[in-house]
Amino acid sequence: MSVRNNGRGYYNHNLFWPILSPDGGGEPEGELLDAINRDYSSFGDFNSEFSRAAANRFGSGWAWLIRKEDGLLTVTFTSNQDNPMMDIAGVKGFPLLGLDVWEHAYYLKYQNRRPEYPEAFWNLVHRNEVARRFSK
Ligand SMILES: [Fe+2]
Structure with missing residues (x-):
């Protein structure tokens, strides 16, 4: 279990940091x-759905936007450090956007106001990086 958490945690965070930018936010374009x-x-409906997924699930994990097969x-x-490319994922696909919803990611700033965290996240999403992943 700890190998799974560490390995996947590394992958998930490597995906997470490049999609954040201080100049982020706004609607994506094109395809x-x-x-x-x-x-x-x-785009607003998608934002709400994603924010709900991040805010309402119990426990630590990741909210994702994925492209299915x-x-x-x-x-x-997904729970813990699992991700949607794993065989055990309930819904599988290629992750375009992921949000770390572990307590360490939001608790310092938002404590139990977990719903505010994905809302703030939208102002940081680097949409060109997400578009780049989409076109892969
Ligand atoms: Fe994290």
Whole structure:
């Protein structure tokens, strides 16, 4: 279990840091935005769904936007340091965006106001990096 947590934790954090930018925030453009609109009807709807996934799940883990094998985008959540590329993931796919929802990530600033954390996250998302992952 600790090897799984450490190995995946490394992968997850390597994905996490590049998608954050002090100049982040705002709507993506191009094909990524088209895909979000196709699968979530609007960028705002997608934001709400993702924030809910991050705020409402019990315990530590990660909220994700993934591209499934069929090409559709979906929001999902994995426990601990698991991620959606693992065989054991309930919903599998390639992660485009991940949010660390471990207490160490938000507790210092937000304590039990966990819903405020994903809201703040939206102002930091580096949409070009997410678009780059989408086009991979
Ligand atoms: Fe973390």
